[in-house]
Amino acid sequence: MTTAAGKTATGQTAPGPAGLPFLGSMLDLKRDSLGTYLNGQREHGDVVRFTAGPPGLRFQLYGVFSAEGAQQVLATQSANFRKDNAFYQEVRESFGNGLLTSQDEDYLRQRRLMQPLFTRRRVDGYAGAVTDETTALLARWRGAPDATVDLVDEMTRLALRAVARILFGVDVEEAVDVVERCFPVIGTYTLRRGYSPVNPPRSWPTPGNRRAAAAMEELYAVCDRIIRQRRADGTSAKGDDLLSLLAQAGSTEDGSLDASEIRDQVLIFLLAGHETTATSLAFALHLLARHPEHQARARAEAQHVLAGRTPEAYDMDALPYLTQVLKEAMRLYPAAPVIGRRAVAATEIGGYEIPAGADVIVAPWVTHRHPHYWEEPERFDPERFAPGAEKARHRYAWFPFGGGPRACIGQHFSMLESVLALSMVLQEYELRAVDPEVPVDTGITLRAVGSARCRLDRLGRQA
Template sequence: MELNTVVDSASSSASQAPGLPRTPPLVGGGLPLLGSLPALLSQQAELFLGARARYGDVYRMRLGPVSVTVVNHPRHVQHVFRDSSAKYGKGGALWDSVRTLLGNGLGVSEGDYWLRQRRMMQRHFHREQIDELVSLMVDAIDEELAVWDAAAEAGSPLSAMRAFSPLVMRMIVRTLFGGDISREEVEVIAASGTFAFGHVFRGIIAQGLPAWVPVPGGRRYQRALRDMDAVLFKIIERGQRHPQPAGASRSLLASLIGTVDPETGQRMTAGQLRDEALTLLLAGYESSALALSWTLQLLLRDPAALAELRAEVDAVVGGGRPNASHLYQLHYTRMVFQEALRMYPPIWWLARVALVDDEIDGFHIPAGTFVLAATYAIHRHPEFWEDPERFDPGRFTPERTASRHKLAWIPFGTGQRQCIGRDFALVEGQLVLARLVQRYTLAAVQPDRPAVPALSMTLRMKKEMSFRVTRRGPGREGARAGV
């Protein structure tokens, strides 16, 4: 891979001068005002792999007038997000942009307020609590698969994201809101949320450009926020007026409405519930749909892996309904999903701002520096991943997992701020994959033209992958007729 850039000569000289702090090498060769921004837009994720290969595990790049220090090794993640996490925060223009969407939700809040919210929410995301939601998830999957059945009957192709997005949305809505949301309301949140996520990313890229440079879509973004708020506040108000009783069928939102902070005796306000519900909904919706889309693409290009996945599901679940106990036996299914998250992590970046001067691998990190951990590149670091472009679910056997750095795989982040929905997402992935191979044989429409990554807030597909499904016959004849 060629990277048409050179190390900035002044930066290189300064970093070698004796007695002066070393400065990370600067990815150069960009335009005076835009820096590496055109290269990022054209090369996408490959820019990070090429820069790491040329400049090492720590380097800087200019995105417009904003300088970003990129770190690419698990030990850097250990330092920034765990050992020295108090030195780094979620301040600055980037996080302010995200807050225009998520308010002060768990993903962006800080300090004592974040600790309070995490304390109130954490117990609802313990694995035993998630297991109680499995039946609701399977109901949602089966309802949405009626669309897949119609495509199978007609012989029509399906588009990965267009097929998985409503399926994931139905699962999240069912578990987050229960039955207290209409299909029209779901469609409003899905359409508005997808646009809003992309707009926030464009705003982040434009940070630091002159104020007169327009970022298209500003009015539509404000309208999307209003539309989502109208739906969410209406659902919250209904939930507060008519609390659901505790039990296995209780939605996550109902649980949050009923949660009292043991230290303060307070409940969340409607505004706080809005921020947390929207954070859970948007963070889980697009990322899970993308994770499943990338997983399916990888499986359709590896018939042996798909056959092994199906054989495991047939042996463990048979023709019955998946339940929580099955998940603990679907080891290969889980490893398939983990490997897909390695190769194509929907959350491809983790970012912090240095609150004080610091040092990473001998490089000086001044206070105010925007530090980006490139998850996509860390998941392909040759020190930890042999032949990293090869799809190999066996990387996640207990033995191989124990032999590598614990932070070589971070699709959900790490440390205190690790994604609260980690176990929810893994259960979700296992259930969907199990139900799909139980029900269908699958084939790519154009197996030699895979989708390629496109950077946004998430790792999207530049061109969506299309595939066909065929219903498996009674007695699992389809298991032997094809993959």
Template structure:
């Protein structure tokens, strides 16, 4: 693991010839992961992809990542795709910039402090126990869509841990989030070229979903304003208070809506995707499943886990880390350069579309031995020696690192431990599990699995 970024004088980036653009655009629409993988293997760690009138400057080395996300982060704003997703998601923490982003981050940052997050372990364990009970009732029956189950679970956890609210009261919320995410991805791929007012099926579905989420957010805010929580330290309470301080009430309501929709979407979708991939890979690797279960039984016995227990579930945590290496929840990080820059010895003009791809970075053969192999032991102490810090960025890095990373890891570890201790989930024979690179890297079309009790 001694690869380094390109030294020496600035040099132009290699990449597919201009004549390859039509085919490249078609492949990007059909299979974005294979495009990023193939060009990185063929052209190296710095590639220029010509996509019609625009070019993507694709960088795939830890030094490049460090430069863009940390060392010179001020020169890079949210880029291609996320800018266009703003039409679907609004100005939430995922898409906003500048002072708006800073104000939003300050508002909700205290909710994610370590002490508060750790205090939610019991709530997560209770939700995980409820999931196990629901799945246990389905054993012996037909397949269960584990992706849908993980979505319901993570929405429940998010409601109780961040909002101090019951999101289960809103039956349509999962379907509405699905429609908004689909629209956001469509905006990213089409660069917002299709007006949302056109009476197309996709646009109509999105408008209904957005209206539904608007009603849900308004109801949650009204109920919290009428019945404040004693501590007032949850996201919903803090956003309601921020609206009260906003000079323009309408602006405040819009910002709260955008922030809530973004938080709800990102807060449940990333962990749900990680858990889905976890149970798929555990099924593919029964020896890993056995080791996880043995550790869980040794550490927990038959009781619910605490925060102290989670720190002792070292192998289970390594499994989650390895899952996120192979299937990082955020698979692409697009940026836009404010001013001309140089990355790894390559000139980048002002206004350039720069992309970093955790999916390909996490499979870089210079930094990962047998990169396509599922091997949780690679995260054991001592195995990371010599590996650059920025070779592994499942939660991003720098000032805009994922604010909910600690909560996501806590939830994924507790849920995995609770399920593996009591149930064996098996993929339906013949079902092809494929990745779908949307806002998150989720399982395409769901994950049907059968349930069998082992306890």
């Protein structure tokens, strides 16, 4: 057998749970996929073969849980592990062929066209949109009933409004209204189809197909209307929202993006740009609410650096402990807890054979809890990300933004938005957790199952 590197595979068959006689691990994966992967690593090691489904529909899934294995899949052998699985195909059909889902020359061309829009200097220019939306959030909180809020709902709306404002500029209100109404319908539909072994064609008039088609039509329509307006403004337009910049992006080598390509990028940015950041913000605040000593230290840093003023992009480098808090929250609650690929050719990982055509996952949820890299992995400890500690760990012991040539293009934006918003919240409020634990599940991104309520005690500083 030949591997992707052109060598003969000599690895053993990966171990895995036996599961039920007829269904294998299907019910475990359906009920609690994250717990099943975590137990698989603890019981069987760093490469685990999960078998699921009844005879005739049975499939095998290979979990790769070491940092070294994640690096192999995402970086050193990334060409052998493609986004060819059923889940990504469903995301493509729902949200378009943008940076998250495109491959090969499509992806390389899109990345080259997008990269100038995501330089640190360009992204720092979006800080004002983030702080304006956070200011509006804090003003609304002052009138919150009994001073208690659900952080998941609040941070989802904050992150959506921030990314929509950066994308759409003056059209933000219309866009937010449509996204809030349509995204949950499309996301649930896409997720269900992505993990189902058999799906009816999308063209069949089933109730689920019709609901999703109506939501996609409404979402596409508002994007297309705004895009037509931007393109009608011409290349001399002075708009500095991301959509205007996308409409103007181009090069001699790669040409420019047509209207459908711009829409695909917009939809992917909306999906990836607000759900992931919302998750990181909500759990960072909830963890601080559960650990008052860390909250007090983070607040003291924000107050020392900012002295009550609204933060600017340059302040991020002066808030290292807040950044450590955020990274530790992203370790425990990575917004992309599982990353899927499909092997093109047979290869070997950690001494085990991965067959050609196999579905493979790497799982930040598991690797971020691996006892080889993390002492007391379930404990919240921002000191894990002090500069010396970070340098001592394997590069892929922590990879909430993926890695390799397909690492998330929006990493700096997500970190900037989160640190600035955290600093503003902590300067004005002390948070106390009402819900001590927040169960989670995996969808297109990590999602809370239930509420993450916190009581807000205003510190008395005048806005």
